[in-house]
Amino acid sequence: MLSKDMYRLINDFGMGVTYRKVVTGAYDPATGSAGNTTTDYSVKSYMAQYTLTELTLDSVVRGDRKALLSAFDTSGVPIPIPDEGDLLVGVGDTVRVVSTQTIYSSDSVVCYICQVRE
Numbered sequence: 001m002l003s004k005d006m007y008r009l010i011n012d013f014g015m016g017v018t019y020r021k022v023v024t025g026a027y028d029p030a031t032g033s034a035g036n037t038t039t040d041y042s043v044k045s046y047m048a049q050y051t052l053t054e055l056t057l058d059s060v061v062r063g064d065r066k067a068l069l070s071a072f073d074t075s076g077v078p079i080p081i082p083d084e085g086d087l088l089v090g091v092g093d094t095v096r097v098v099s100t101q102t103i104y105s106s107d108s109v110v111c112y113i114c115q116v117r118e
Contacts, residue, residue: 006103006111010070014044017090019069021080041073045088047116060115064098067116071109082114093118 018040025035046068050060067088073079086097095116103110 004105004110006068006113007105009046010044010068010111014046014068014070015090016074017043017045017088019043019045019073019079019082020087020089021083022086041079042075043070043073043079045069045090047090059099061117064115064117065095067095067097067114069112069114071111078109082112088114088116 019042021039021041023037023039025037027034048066048068050064050066054060055062069079069082069088071078081102082097082100084097084099088095088097095118098115098117100115101113103113
């Protein structure tokens, strides 16, 4: 799929979601755990199912979906690259990012294809 096609899918058919960047803080020996901080970004995302061929890959589990995520928030500011464990919160659904592929047009980031799991 061409990068311009993905861009159009997101803009024409994508829905507004919250991309929640999760950052693990420093380990606190007093509590025995590390705290998390989160930053929310309002973005457009287009959700798609994996094909049967893609489901045969070792890394894709039945029920996983693809989220085509804009590289910019709704105000036009670039978002950070989604990492494993980050969240997408949408219409009654929250999914966790498993892996991310960055899509470029020339040297500019167009979007991210995130493998997401409930």
